[in-house]
Amino acid sequence: MQTQITPSTTSATAALDPQALQRLRDMAGSDDPELFSLVLQMFQQDAGHCLTHLREAIASQNADQLQKAAHALKGASAQVGACRLVLVCRSLEEVGLAANWINAVALRDQLEVEFQRVHAEIDTILAGGPA
Amino acid sequence: MKLLIADDMGTHRTILSMSLKKLGHEFVAAEDGQQAWEMFQKQFFPIVVTDWQMPRLDGIGLCRRIRQEPHEQYTYILVLTTLDGRMNYLEAIDAGADDFLVKPYEEDLLAARLLVGQRIGSLMTKVKHFEGMLPMCPTCRKIRAEDDHWMRVEQYFAKYTKANIVHGSCPECSKALQVSDRGLLKRLRAPLLAASSRP
Numbered sequence: 001m002q003t004q005i006t007p008s009t010t011s012a013t014a015a016l017d018p019q020a021l022q023r024l025r026d027m028a029g030s031d032d033p034e035l036f037s038l039v040l041q042m043f044q045q046d047a048g049h050c051l052t053h054l055r056e057a058i059a060s061q062n063a064d065q066l067q068k069a070a071h072a073l074k075g076a077s078a079q080v081g082a083c084r085l086v087l088v089c090r091s092l093e094e095v096g097l098a099a100n101w102i103n104a105v106a107l108r109d110q111l112e113v114e115f116q117r118v119h120a121e122i123d124t125i126l127a128g129g130p131a
Numbered sequence: 132m133k134l135l136i137a138d139d140m141g142t143h144r145t146i147l148s149m150s151l152k153k154l155g156h157e158f159v160a161a162e163d164g165q166q167a168w169e170m171f172q173k174q175f176f177p178i179v180v181t182d183w184q185m186p187r188l189d190g191i192g193l194c195r196r197i198r199q200e201p202h203e204q205y206t207y208i209l210v211l212t213t214l215d216g217r218m219n220y221l222e223a224i225d226a227g228a229d230d231f232l233v234k235p236y237e238e239d240l241l242a243a244r245l246l247v248g249q250r251i252g253s254l255m256t257k258v259k260h261f262e263g264m265l266p267m268c269p270t271c272r273k274i275r276a277e278d279d280h281w282m283r284v285e286q287y288f289a290k291y292t293k294a295n296i297v298h299g300s301c302p303e304c305s306k307a308l309q310v311s312d313r314g315l316l317k318r319l320r321a322p323l324l325a326a327s328s329r330p
Contacts (some may be wrong), residue, residue: 020235024146027146027149027150027238028149029153029155031148032149032152035145035148035149038145039142039145039146039149042141042142042144042145043141043142044139045141046140046141046142050180068184071184071213071214072140072184074213075213075234076140076142076143077142078234078235079142079143079146079234079235080142103224103327
């Protein structure tokens with residue numbers, strides 16, 4: 001069974017789903033709250049690498065690399081509840097399959113914007129802010 | 132029981148580490164399939180939890196390598212991946228995985244899979260133990276082999292092992308034979324006689 005990837009209704013504008021974040025906090029437990037922060041830091045790092053691969057794949061029109069990078073980013077995004085990022089990655093996987101490079105460029109731009117939003121929200125959480 | 136986990140993404144590795152710590156499992160982590168394979172060759176792991184898509188060696192390749200080499204004990208392999216779907220599941224099982232779980236996973240389902248892994252490991256140890264038992268006739272000392280066929284110890288070893296049986300007296304029997312010590316010979320044969328007189 002797979003955890004459902006849909007934004008919760010509590011925060012339509014939040015980049016990260018509060019339910020997914022709570023799930024991660026519960027998994028980290030009260031013994032080691034640093035682990036929760038570590039997951040978010042790891043995600044920022046992993047997502048950055050995936051984005052680099054994704055940009056390279058689109059620039060060189062490498063469909064296989066695009067699919068792999070989009071898939072990897074989608075999986076990591078699902079873990080932290082970055083739901084819109086998951087949706088854009090899914091679309092990028094599809095355009096990768098179809099080798100539709102015009103749509104790929106448009107989706108990459110959407111992804112860059114959403115990634116910045118997610119990144120900023122994580123920074124706020126790591127600084128002890130909301131969510 | 133120490134587990135081996137393999138995932139190239141820190142996000143997944145950290146989340147899996149959190150779950151395993153909470154479930155009370157000890158583990159070591161590899162950053163790709165190749166590193167996991169190198170660790171596996173140095174140390175036996177009863178449970179391996181591996182991602183599918185990884186650089187150098189992927190999870191499917193790791194499954195195949197573990198299954199290709201004969202091991203004394205069984206390793207339960209769980210493929211933990213973001214690749215879902217029937218075809219991927221079937222491919223993983225065909226490569227040697229025992230089970231398949233899609234990320235993000237429910238923690239209780241991971242715990243259930245690991246419990247099954249422990250059960251399988253324990254059963255396989257028992258099977259190995261029974262395989263190691265040799266039914267021997269207490270009277271004539273023949274051994275029961277395949278198809279209920281009984282054969283002499285020498286024949287059994289010649290057929291089923293690489294050992295070559297050559298006859299030679301042990302020091303105690305040699306000494307008894309040299310001095311014609313019938314009493315000592317009788318004592319040395321006593322366990323055999325006792326076994327053959329049992330009902």
